[in-house]
Amino acid sequence: MSHAVAPAPATVPIYLDHNATTRPVPEAVAAMVEALRETWANASSTHGPGQDARRLLAGARGRVAAFLGCQPAELVFTSGATEANHAALLGALQASGRARVVMSAVEHPGLLALAQRLRGRGVAVDLIPVDAQGRPSLAAARSLIADDVAVVSLMGANNETGVLMPVAEVAALARAAGAWMHVDATQLAGKAPLSFAASGADLMSVSAHKLGGPKGVGALIVRKGVALPPLLSGRQERNRRGGTENLPGIAGFAAACDRAAATLGADIERMRSLRDRLEHRLVQALPGVHVHGAGAERLCNTLCLRFGALDAEQVLAKLERAGIVASSGAACSAGGVEPSHVLLAMGESAPHARAGVRLSLGPQTTAADVEATVAAAIEHLRPLLAEAADTARQAAAAA
Numbered sequence: 001m002s003h004a005v006a007p008a009p010a011t012v013p014i015y016l017d018h019n020a021t022t023r024p025v026p027e028a029v030a031a032m033v034e035a036l037r038e039t040w041a042n043a044s045s046t047h048g049p050g051q052d053a054r055r056l057l058a059g060a061r062g063r064v065a066a067f068l069g070c071q072p073a074e075l076v077f078t079s080g081a082t083e084a085n086h087a088a089l090l091g092a093l094q095a096s097g098r099a100r101v102v103m104s105a106v107e108h109p110g111l112l113a114l115a116q117r118l119r120g121r122g123v124a125v126d127l128i129p130v131d132a133q134g135r136p137s138l139a140a141a142r143s144l145i146a147d148d149v150a151v152v153s154l155m156g157a158n159n160e161t162g163v164l165m166p167v168a169e170v171a172a173l174a175r176a177a178g179a180w181m182h183v184d185a186t187q188l189a190g191k192a193p194l195s196f197a198a199s200g201a202d203l204m205s206v207s208a209h210k211l212g213g214p215k216g217v218g219a220l221i222v223r224k225g226v227a228l229p230p231l232l233s234g235r236q237e238r239n240r241r242g243g244t245e246n247l248p249g250i251a252g253f254a255a256a257c258d259r260a261a262a263t264l265g266a267d268i269e270r271m272r273s274l275r276d277r278l279e280h281r282l283v284q285a286l287p288g289v290h291v292h293g294a295g296a297e298r299l300c301n302t303l304c305l306r307f308g309a310l311d312a313e314q315v316l317a318k319l320e321r322a323g324i325v326a327s328s329g330a331a332c333s334a335g336g337v338e339p340s341h342v343l344l345a346m347g348e349s350a351p352h353a354r355a356g357v358r359l360s361l362g363p364q365t366t367a368a369d370v371e372a373t374v375a376a377a378i379e380h381l382r383p384l385l386a387e388a389a390d391t392a393r394q395a396a397a398a399a
């Protein structure tokens with residue numbers, strides 16, 4: 001007779017890391033499986049199955065374009081936002097013959113890493129500083145965006161703090177200088193109303209996996225009339241992005257856009273109300289909670305905060321043990337935890353820039369998830385905060 005103990009039911013963690021990635025929605029998974037099983041031919045093939053694949057691609061392009069507010073012909077499918085960002089900047093430099101780029105100091109690490117490589121090739125890259133709330137300085141942007149600039153790159157919303165960026169104002173400066181305006185809208189799509197046509201941008205990057213689609217697929221929108229040389233040569237995407245199209249990924253992307261289009265208004269309202277409640281309850285319940293970017297307009301789902309001076313790693317480990325998963329903006333490296341470049345740019349000290357914790361909600365987040373998170377923070381973080389306060393008092397008394 002077996003005495004094996006049945007395994008404990010796997011507990012599903014409360015997922016508060018939607019700015020890192022989202023769970024693919026069932027419609028996206030179904031569309032991908034269908035494409036893998038049935039529509040697996042090459043969309044460039046002239047035979048019947050190839051034409052079926054081509055029709056699926058064209059249909060998906062129309063649906064993604066409708067969601068993003070651009071013309072289907074302006075949409076170039078890529079492997080994600082990182083590739084789209086590279087294509088935008090490298091293409092703009094090549095096309096313009098100019099050798100200067102302007103971007104904000106709080107762009108995604110992938111773009112800042114590209115900036116560093118560009119500097120090594122003799123391209124000047126100027127960073128627009130941000131204020132304590134994470135908003136770029138328009139005065140600095142005005143003085144940096146001159147007629148030797150090839151492209152200005154600004155994210156629509158910051159992935160760590162959720163702070164919304166003044167895209168229209170900066171786009172007007174770029175236009176006046178004859179530079180292209182690129183918007184990394186990766187964090188906007190699915191969390192805020194978004195229209196490429198209304199944005200004033202020439203180029204825009206998005207990624208499917210932030211809005212319920214799969215990883216490894218995204219798009220670069222290229223405004224009609226903008227002659228952007230390709231990053232990857234080849235005949236696909238009308239010579240704008242070589243490589244056999246990732247049709248399952250593109251089909252999943254389109255299905256995720258359809259779903260997001262149908263529910264966006266209600267999703268935004270619900271996420272905002274739950275995020276506000278989470279923020280309010282944590283600030284009320286615990287001493288020394290500081291919310292980053294609280295004075296700025298922010299995405300509906302993002303809460304970036306610091307619990308006193310508690311290390312983000314310590315906080316995240318406590319939360320995960322209580323069944324809640326989230327992230328910090330601080331990157332782990334061989335030498336330990338690096339402070340977040342976003343919080344440093346906002347004027348935070350290095351220890352505080354290592355203490356930022358990001359709680360990012362999604363359309364599936366519930367009121368019960370919020371209550372459980374508040375309860376876990378009270379139970380597990382309050383003692384740590386009291387301990388830290390005691391230590392600080394003793395140190396002050398001894399000084």
Ligand code: PMP
Nearest residue numbers: 080081082108159184186187207
């Ligand atoms: N830009 C921003 C603002 C992001 O948040 C991310 C994803 N973390 C990316 C770019 C990169 O997107 P992808 O994973 O599609 O390459």
